[in-house]
Amino acid sequence: MHTPIVSMNDLSFSYTKGSKILQNISLEVKAGQIYGFLGPNGSGKTTTLRLLLGLLKKQEGSIKIFGKDIQTSRIEILKEIGSLIENPSVYGHLTANQNLEVYREIYNCKKGRLDEVLHTVGLADVGGKAVKNYSLGMKQRLSIALALLPGPKLLILDEPTNGLDPTGIIELRQLIKNLNKEHGMSIIISSHNLSEVEKIVSHVGIIFNGKMLFQGALDELYDVQKAQTRVLINTSDNDRVIQLLHDKDVQRDNNMLSFAFEGTEEMAAINRTLLNSNIDLYHLQRLDPNLEQLFIALTTKS
């Protein structure tokens, strides 16, 4: 079996004594995965990622990256990681090429690498422009180009879609997919919004109030989500519908009725029942839970 790229076990952390920000966090990322690290604001994502990069000192638990301990092999490990934590740190008065040149010297990589990374992030045509004239999406992509300079195996992106417009989000998604597919990079991407990352991630971890609530393949998360899906209907005779669907827990909210969704076959059967009873259907909607509702479902799961 392959050694996981990242393996975090039972990590707990407090900024101040007595108030635990992270509790027994365990997280595993395998080679080639795009791992979505999800949780609402303040749940502990940035703290976890800072610990992962050794930017905060670990207190309890263990962190291994590429099979090595972050505490004893930090420099060696960091050479193979590109990261973007919080705001893009680029100089506005410099061009993209000049920004990259500053970091190229730090990383000690070849000159040709600048064009390569600019090309990878789709900024090859504007490398000579001052960064202050870039859109936020372009700045974000330039920050990723900086992180790519040393040719990392693992890329860690903390809420990279924050503040981006829909086009910027789509471009960033495409870039992340390419880095994973064409450059074989493993990627951890944090977000407070499942819908922003679900098109690209293969695995997810969900953190809430400093605890991991879920970790697994996206499909497993969809199974949890499916169990929380409801159907919303409005008909010409809602009272009658409640009688007809007496074996379901139908809830009424103003003119709307809602009940748990249990598959398309059951939906079709309900529809036939309504038709046979001469009840007109005015509205039918499937309600998939959003991330907040999923959190609630996961926290209350027995």
Ligand SMILES: Nc1ncnc2c1ncn2[C@@H]1O[C@H](COP(=O)(O)OP(=O)(O)OP(=O)(O)O)[C@@H](O)[C@H]1O
């Ligand atoms: N330097 C710090 N000192 C004390 N508390 C902190 C510090 N940094 C973060 N916290 C607290 O730790 C908790 C987790 O914050 P963290 O930034 O890790 O969450 P997050 O999930 O990344 O949220 P966000 O998306 O808002 O950054 C929050 O309650 C936050 O107020």
